[in-house]
Amino acid sequence: MARSHERRPVWVGVVTFVALATAWYALTTLTHTIGSGRFPSPAETWDALRQITLTGYADARLAEHVLHSVKLVLLGFAAAAIVGVPLGLAMGASRAFEAFVNPAFLLIRPIPPLAWIPLAIVWLGLGDAAKVLIIWFAAFVPALINSYSGVRAIEPYLIEASRMLGVQRTMYAREVMIPGALPMIFTGLRLSLQACWTTLVAGELIGAIAGLGHVLYQASLDIFPAMIVVGMAAVAITGAVMTMALGWVERRAMPWRRG
Amino acid sequence: MSATVASRELPFARWLALTTTGFVAFFGVWWAVAMSGLVLPQFLPTPLAVLEKFVSLTQAPFVGYTLQRHLASSFGRFALGFGLAVAIGVPLGLLMGWFRTLDAVVTPLFDALRFVAPIAWVPFAALWFGTGIGGPVLIIFSGAFPPCLINAYRGARYVEPRFLEAAQTLGASHWQIITEVLLPASVPSIVAGLRIGAGLGWQSLVGAELIVASSGIGYLLVKGQASISTAIVMSGMIAIGIVGFAIDALLRRVERQINRRRGL
Numbered sequence: 001m002a003r004s005h006e007r008r009p010v011w012v013g014v015v016t017f018v019a020l021a022t023a024w025y026a027l028t029t030l031t032h033t034i035g036s037g038r039f040p041s042p043a044e045t046w047d048a049l050r051q052i053t054l055t056g057y058a059d060a061r062l063a064e065h066v067l068h069s070v071k072l073v074l075l076g077f078a079a080a081a082i083v084g085v086p087l088g089l090a091m092g093a094s095r096a097f098e099a100f101v102n103p104a105f106l107l108i109r110p111i112p113p114l115a116w117i118p119l120a121i122v123w124l125g126l127g128d129a130a131k132v133l134i135i136w137f138a139a140f141v142p143a144l145i146n147s148y149s150g151v152r153a154i155e156p157y158l159i160e161a162s163r164m165l166g167v168q169r170t171m172y173a174r175e176v177m178i179p180g181a182l183p184m185i186f187t188g189l190r191l192s193l194q195a196c197w198t199t200l201v202a203g204e205l206i207g208a209i210a211g212l213g214h215v216l217y218q219a220s221l222d223i224f225p226a227m228i229v230v231g232m233a234a235v236a237i238t239g240a241v242m243t244m245a246l247g248w249v250e251r252r253a254m255p256w257r258r259g
Numbered sequence: 260m261s262a263t264v265a266s267r268e269l270p271f272a273r274w275l276a277l278t279t280t281g282f283v284a285f286f287g288v289w290w291a292v293a294m295s296g297l298v299l300p301q302f303l304p305t306p307l308a309v310l311e312k313f314v315s316l317t318q319a320p321f322v323g324y325t326l327q328r329h330l331a332s333s334f335g336r337f338a339l340g341f342g343l344a345v346a347i348g349v350p351l352g353l354l355m356g357w358f359r360t361l362d363a364v365v366t367p368l369f370d371a372l373r374f375v376a377p378i379a380w381v382p383f384a385a386l387w388f389g390t391g392i393g394g395p396v397l398i399i400f401s402g403a404f405p406p407c408l409i410n411a412y413r414g415a416r417y418v419e420p421r422f423l424e425a426a427q428t429l430g431a432s433h434w435q436i437i438t439e440v441l442l443p444a445s446v447p448s449i450v451a452g453l454r455i456g457a458g459l460g461w462q463s464l465v466g467a468e469l470i471v472a473s474s475g476i477g478y479l480l481v482k483g484q485a486s487i488s489t490a491i492v493m494s495g496m497i498a499i500g501i502v503g504f505a506i507d508a509l510l511r512r513v514e515r516q517i518n519r520r521r522g523l
Contacts, residue, residue, distance in 0.1 A: 012360065013367035020368070038387065095269045099277035104285040110500035110507075112462035114378070115477075117469060118484035118492045123302060198376040202466045205381055206481075220382035228382040236374035 040226035048226035057227060058218035060210055066238055069204065069211040072128055073196045073242070076135025080192060083136075084143030085185055091144070092151025093177060105144070113138030113199045117206055126207040131200060138199035139192035146188025150181030183257065186250045193246055197239045212238065304490045312490035313497060321491065322482040324474060330498055333464060333475040336392060340399025341460045348407030348456070349449055353441050355408075356415020357433065369408065377402035377463040385471045395467040395475070402463030403456035410452025414445025450517055454510040461503050476502075 021042070027033045028041035036044060052062045060068070091098040116137045117130075124130035154177065162176050204213020212235050219227035251257075269277070286306050292298060293305040300308065316326040324332070355362040380401050384394035418441055426440050468477020476499055483491030 009363050012363035016364045016367060096273070096277055099269060099274045100281040100284075103278055103281035107285065107500075110504040111496050112465055112499065112503060114462055114466040114469065115480065115496045115499045117466075118480040119489065119496065122484050122487055122489055122492060198378055198466075201376050202378040202381075202469070205378065206469055216379060216382045220385050223386065225383075225386060228386070231382070232375050232379045235376060235379045236371075239376065240374045 036225065037223065038225065040229055044226040045229050048224070048230045052215070052227065052230060058210075058215050062215075062230075062234060065210060065212050065215050066234060069200055069213070070238060070242070072131045072211070073135055073193075073200050076132045076200075077139050077193055077196045079132070080136045080139030080196075081143050081189060084140045084192075085147045085188075088144040088147025088185075088188075089151055089173075089177065089181060092148045092181065093173070098148075109141055113141075113195055114202050117199075117203050120203070121207055126209065131203050131208070131211075134199050134203050135196045138195040142188045142191040142195060143185075144188075146184045146191070147181060150184025150188075151177055153184060154180035182254055186246075186253070190243065190246055190250075193242060194239070197235075197242065201235055301487055302489050304493070309490050309493045309497070312488075313494040316479075316491065316494050321479060322474075326476075326479070326494070326498060329474060329476045329479045330502060333468060333477065334502065336395045336468075336475065337399055337461060337464050339392070340396040340464070341403045341457055343396070344400050344403035344407050344456055344460065345453060348404045348452075349411045352408040352411025352413075352449075353415045353437055353445065356412050356418075356445075357437055357441060362412075369405075373405050375401075377459070378466045381467060381470050384467065388471075390471055390473050394471045395464060398467035399460045399464045403460030406452045406455035406459065407449075408452075410448045410455070411445055414448030414452075415441045417448070418444040447514075447518055447521065450510070450514045454507065454514060457506050457510055458503065461499075461506060465499055 025042050028036065028039060029043065040048070048057075049062075051057055052065075054061070056062075056064075058065070087101070091101055113134060116134045120130040120133045124133060158176055158180065162172055167175070200211070201213040201216070204211040205217050206213075208214040208217070212231055215234070216228060216231040219225075219231055289303075290305050290307075293300065293303045293308075304312070313326070318325065320328075351365070355365055377398050380398050381394075384397045388394040388397065422440055422444065423436065426436050431439070464475075465477045465480075468475040469481050472478045476495055480492055480495040480499075483489075483495060
């Protein structure tokens with residue numbers, strides 16, 4: 001972003017959070033303006049956090065719910081990347097292949113990942129298989145599109161130079177096409193990962209036996225606002241950590257882009 | 260020899276042949292699997308059966324309404340949530356692009372909240388609004404708001420400094436700078452943000468209606484799922500796809516026209 005030379009003062013942000021926390025405490029605990037049936041007080045939230053981490057809630061402890069959700073996301077994400085990236089690269093490399101695959105892809109693409117959830121439940125029930133299927137759908141489209149665009153965005157002079165040098169297909173793919181498309185591939189994977197996470201949470205909210213979405217569902221059934229806040233925070237933090245982890249992989253995979 | 264590295268444009272006839280084959284292959288495989296008897300028609304109806312279901316849903320009501328009525332009620336919620344996101348997100352983004360203090364106050368909050376997936380608001384939406392219209396609107400809003408705000412903000416921050424300096428030298432007020440310099444200069448970025456926001460909002464709506472609603476296209480999907488009718492679920496998915504595609508196509512057109520008028 002353009003504002004790197006002109007950084008936002010950090011203290012203002014800190015003051016904001018302190019002010020917000022104070023307001024939260026005041027409105028819920030001191031004045032009771034916001035009833036605990038609507039939004040929990042800090043103390044209730046802390047208790048809910050202790051409950052889910054120590055004794056568990058919705059049949060498992062927080063760490064187990066997180067692990068369950070993350071495992072499913074990684075499984076579906078990996079499956080989608082394994083299929084989507086090569087398919088996108090192939091579509092980018094061959095116009096004929098693109099013309100053949102595009103119709104099916106165009107028909108599937110406008111359907112949002114969340115809309116696959118009921119179909120996945122009809123086909124595979126409420127278990128993990130249905131979740132992996134919808135995560136796969138969520139990640140597949142961005143993974144494919146960006147790999148495809150990555151290949152198409154390779155500078156023509158690189159293609160011409162390699163052609164002039166008589167580079168053959170496998171070498172071209174390894175030395176020019178894949179490294180050239182890699183930045184876009186990673187953009188796609190980042191979008192995929194975010195879509196996966198949202199979709200999984202939605203899938204678990206609709207029907208599941210474990211996972212963070214299930215915690216949210218159970219908390220909303222029990223009218224337990226404090227646990228809802230804990231669940232939402234867990235969803236946000238887990239999503240952020242996964243995105244950062246992918247960013248780390250990205251920097252590792254493309255050392256030439258550093259700095 | 261086909262081992263050359265670069266891909267070239269296909270001749271039109273070949274492209275048409277391949278595309279047609281692609282279509283035929285897609286529906287052919289679907290149809291073949293459905294007819295093979297390996298899967299019950301309840302789980303995988305033929306493409307024709309889905310089409311018939313789609314048509315019959317537009318005529319006979321399912322769970323209270325016809326398909327068009329479900330779509331209309333979904334679209335009403337979408338318009339409300341998306342409208343709110345635009346009405347708050349765009350002005351706030353522009354203001355944040357101009358007033359540094361506001362930027363410093365809002366950005367950390369916004370960054371923290373942004374990681375909460377829109378769908379994770381569903382429990383609170385249900386708690387605060389029941390099955391009323393407020394719940395889906397809140398969720399659409401949380402899906403569509405971030406791109407509206409971010410793009411307005413970026414648009415305002417990337418305005419050429421000399422325009423701002425010129426405006427300031429000429430004695431423009433804050434209000435004038437925002438409405439007459441920042442806003443017009445950010446329009447392309449804002450419109451791009453609206454397109455992303457509309458897409459995310461529409462997706463979030465579908466998710467919300469799967470969980471908290473008693474009408475709408477997402478509700479139709481859930482009820483189709485409950486009655487184990489793949490044909491109904493697929494009809495709903497097709498309708499969702501068409502509307503989503505139409506919204507995107509419309510905004511894409513607006514975007515192109517604005518860019519053309521600006522000579523981009």
